[in-house]
Amino acid sequence: MSMQAKRRADYLPPAFTISDVKMDVRLHPTATRITSELQITRVSDHSQHLELDGDNLSLVSIKLDGEIFEDIEQREDTLIVRNVPDTFTLTIVNDIDPQNNKALEGLYLSQNTYCTQCEAEGFRRITYYLDRPDVLATFEVTLHGDKAQYPTLLANGNPVARGDNDDGTHWVTWQDPFPKPSYLFALVAGDFDLLEDSYTTTSGKSVKLELYVDKGKKSRGIFALESLKRAMKWDEDTFGLEYDLDIYMIVAVDFFNMGAMENKGLNIFNSKFVLADQRSATDEDFFNVESVIAHEYFHNWTGNRVTCRDWFQLSLKEGLTVFRDQQFSADMTSELSNRIKHVRVMREHQFAEDASAMSHPIRPEEVIEMNNFYTVTVYDKGAEVIRMFHTLLGEDGFRKGMDEYFRRHDGQAVTCDDFVAAMQTATDIDLSHFAQWYSQSGTPVISLTTMFDERKQVMDITVAQHTPPTADQSHKVPLFIPVAFDCIDENGKHYTDVDGKIKDGVLLLDAPSTTLHFTGVESPLIPVVLGNFSAPAKVNNNLSVEQMLLVFRYAKDAFNRWDAMQSVYNWCIAEFEKGQGEQIDDSVWNALSDVINNEADNHELLGECLVIPTFETLCQTRQRVDPNSLNSARSAFCDAFSIKLASVLKRVFDSISTDSYQYDQRSVNARRCKNVLLNHLARTEHGDSLVRQQYAAADNMTDTLGALKAAQGNLPDAFEALMQNFESEWNVDPLVLDKWFGLHATTERDDILSQLSLLKQHPQFTINNPNRVRAVMGSFAFFNTAGFHRADGAGYKYVTDYLLELDAVNPQVAARVVTPLTQWQNYAPAHQSLMKAQLNRLLGHKGLSRDMFEKVSKSLAFETSGEHA
Structure with missing residues (x-):
């Protein structure tokens, strides 16, 4: 097995291309027979042999234009076919062993269900092929299987023929008219419950919707099907994108490496992102089902109709589609809670990846194993880069850029540079410097220094950027960073700079530093930087705890208010790390009490603001962390928070009434806030009774799990008893x-x-x-x-x-x-x-x-x- 790295710089176009594929698949647990008929054409003027990818395949025969062909060489992961003509038909017969494929790549058999996962390089585990995303072919697939065991036989596209055989087997032929790379190939065979529905597109086309789930789980698939219809409508309304096949299928399976896979017309899902009802699924589970259903559907255009030239361009489809599903979720639920959710992922996981040996740009330069490309950098930082496009171009400009991208590249395999070029052409904005985000790794740090002249009533704020060296790159250049920027004084008055560098609340920082001038300033201003996390960066903004609390009080944007509270907590935890937690002034605790009191009816913001930063987030604001010391300091602060604020926490907890379960944003906010409060109150004298009462009364998994989590770290006896009850029930x-x-x-x-x-x-x-x-x-x-x-x-x-x-x-x-x-x-x-x-x-x-x-x-x-x- 080769451990040699593959490099983006070494990309070469394919020497051959495949235009059409006919596959015959005869399912058998240990000896599935695959016959593939490939229409192959030599590309450009060369005399190379044909090299096909293959992994753990048992070759039976090869025919070239109908005749047995033996001028071949089999290597560990390659089949070399020598001396082929410029255009020919290659018929390959091989066997595979799905039952013993425990890696769950290619075609595998688990829990009596045949299933595929071909992204990134799984198709080569099914048959010999040019297994790369820039080879696009139409597929016709005929599946054969035992009718009693596998009454459902699915593949990409539309079903065009079916029949029964005398031996108890049956067959179905599927045609996908849209050329696709092999990583989007899919087949499923099993015995499922089926939910059916339909959707009529804006242009009047009727699309059949089918959702396949394990027997007995049908009622838990209803929400997923409704989510799919909402996603289809949103993509039409927001981007003018309609679905293009007659049928859209989703299959939920328990054994799956990923969350889900966007195979053309046949999405295969990890069942945890499909099955949901109020007893078995939390509000977070409902959210994730809707989000992932939408993500895979949106891939139909951003990933399937326009796909990646090579795997180094993975963020072309994933970063863009994550951004699209984030926008959808914000429209379906709440902009604030969605933004906070994504920022937590960046601060907990992506910043850590940037600081580690696995640091890489959103368009990586080299890799040994393609599966290692599926990272928070490629996905989540990639989405933040797309979000910056949206900030720079505005909603209308971004839509024009997307329209141009599809106009140019529908049906093609393209690069991140092609996407940037389409955005630039549509809007006449020079994005060449901004494109550096695709090639530079690491987390930029934005630092502020201030100078206040009380006599002249003038204040200068210098904003600087610096990206520390990373494992893969020692030299860094300044980036093009949209920095949302606001300035307030101690009375809550907002100021803007006199030079006009801040436009529509955004400073475009494209140099190592820039200085902002403010006049008519009576007291030192408090800069609010990187509002709404306008760029994937860290901020060094040395505000006092009093200033942070003023930001919470006066900031216009709810995200910035939440972020200020996170900074207050971080400061408090640092005091506990220094052994000075007991010396935190009462004014801080009083201010926190006021925050809770004043926001008692704002369940969404309060619920978010009462969550203490995680250990993982705190690590990214410190160096050379002693994990046990930091973890102990965080725990000590949580204890102090609960005890000192017990009365106000209890009062707000008692004020939140949650009626019978509904999955709507108001109810979600109330439950979220109440469960965060319960987690704090579990450390107080009321904790045991409150937790046990909630567990006993819960009519939904959100409150059940909320009680268990509250008991987990604080009430070991209650936790043990409730966990035994939970296990016996589930x-x-x-x-x-x-x-x-x-x-x-x-x-x-x-x-x-x-x-x-x-x-x-x-x-x-x-x-x-x-x-x-x-x-x-x-x-x-x-x-x-x-x-x-x-x-x-x-x-x-x-x-x-x-x-x-x-x-x-x-x-x-x-x-x-x-x-x-x-x-x-x-x-x-x-x-x-x-x-x-x-x-x-x-x-x-x-x-x-x-x-x-x-x-x-x-x-x-x-x-x-x-x-x-």
Whole structure:
């Protein structure tokens, strides 16, 4: 298996192209027979042999233009077909073993369901092919399977023929008229419950909608189907994009590496992003179902109709589509809560990735394993870059740019540069400097220095940018950063600069620094910088805690008010780290009490503002973190917060009435606020009774889980009793039981490693199911600070022991779970040594997958410095 890196700079167009594919698939658990008939044409003037990708295939025969062809060479992952004509038909017959495909790439059989996952390079596990996104072909696929076991046979496109055979099998032929790359190929065979509906597009076309779910789960698919129709209408209204096939199908399966996959006309979903009702799903689950349903649907245009030239351009489709699903979710629910949700992902996970050995631009330059491209940088930072386009061009300009992008490139495989060029042409705005965001990695830091002349009533604020060196790039250039900017004084008056550099509330920072001049200033101004997280950057803005509270009081934008409260909490936690928490002035606690009182009826903002920054977020504002010290300081602040503010927290908690369950934004806000309050009140004298009362009275999973989370870190006896009750009720529902697994795995307790071993012996746990693995080992590694970061290194060793086992089964999932270990760079030296020792164990393991080798080897090769840290 080659460990050689592939580089964007080495891209070459394909030597051959495939225009049409006819596939015949005869399903069998261990010997599925694939016959593929490929129409192939040599591209340009060359005499190269044809090289097809293949992985773990058993070749039966090859015919060229109908005749047996033997001038071939089989290598480990390539089939070389020599001396071919310029245009020809190649017929390949091969066998594969779906039942023993535990990596869940290509075609696999799990829980008596055949399923595919071909992105990024899974199609080569089905048959020999030019498995690259810039080869687009039309597909006709005929599936054969046992009719009793697999009454449902699905593939991309429209069904055009079907029939029964005398041996108890049946067949269905599917045609997809739109040329597509092989990564969008899909087939599913199984026995499902079916929900049916239809949607009529703006132009009057009727589209059949089909949602396939496990038997008995039909009622839990209704919300997903309604979400799909909302997404279809939104895309028509917002971007003028209609669906293009006669049928749109979604299949929900339990065994799936990803969240979902946008295969043309046949989306395959992890069931956790389809199944939802009030008893089994939280408000957050409902939100995620709607969001992911929309994301995969929006890919029909931004990913399928216009796709990537090569995998280095992945953010072309993913960053853009994440932005689109974020805009949709904001319109369906709330702009504020959505923005905060996405900013938390950036601050908790993407900033950490930027600071680690895996740092890369949103358009990476090199990779060993393509599956490692599916990162928060490519997806979430990529979406933030698209958001900056939207800020710069305005809503109308952005729509014009999108229209131009589709006009130019529909049916093509293109690059990020093509997208930027379309945006620039449509709007006559020079975006050449802005395009640097695609090639420069790292998190820019925006710093402020101020100078106030009281006599002249003048204040100067210098805004500077600096991007620290990253693992992959030592030299950085200034970026083009739209910085939302506001200035207020201590009385809440808002000021703008006299030079007009701030336009419509935005400063375009495209140089190392710029100075803003303010006149008529009677007292020092308080700059509010990067409002609404207008760029994926950090800010050094040395405000006092009093100034932060003034920002909360006077800022116009609700996001900025929330952000100010996060800064107040961060400051308080820092005081506890220094051992000075008890000395925090009463004026701060009184101010926090006033905030809670004044916002008592603003459930959305208050619910967000009462969430204390996570350990992961706090890490990105510190260097050389001692995880146990920081975690203890955060816990001590949470305790003090609950005790000192107990009366006002209880009063607001009692004032929130939640009626019978409804999934609408007002109800979601109220439940969210009440559960955050309950989490704080669990540390007070009322905690035990309040938690048990809520659990007993809950008519929905949001409140049930809210009670469990409140008990988790504060009321061990109540937690144990309620968790036993929860397991007995939900033991037969693996999807809901994942919540139980995750809560146990993230509980901070001295015997957590023994607890993890017990969880792995649970009848519902299996290493073959990615959801189970993520719920237990992923939750522990990512979110159990005290357990994972034990001072003796036992947490690191426990995860590593499991990764050695998991990598042999499912390298994709293993490479995601290893992420917290690879981010050792920002921890104290003692923890760095312990983490690197386990990474060295992994690297020395014979047979390590490409997925793991890349992340582990890069992490160990990383050299820290003051800049990196």
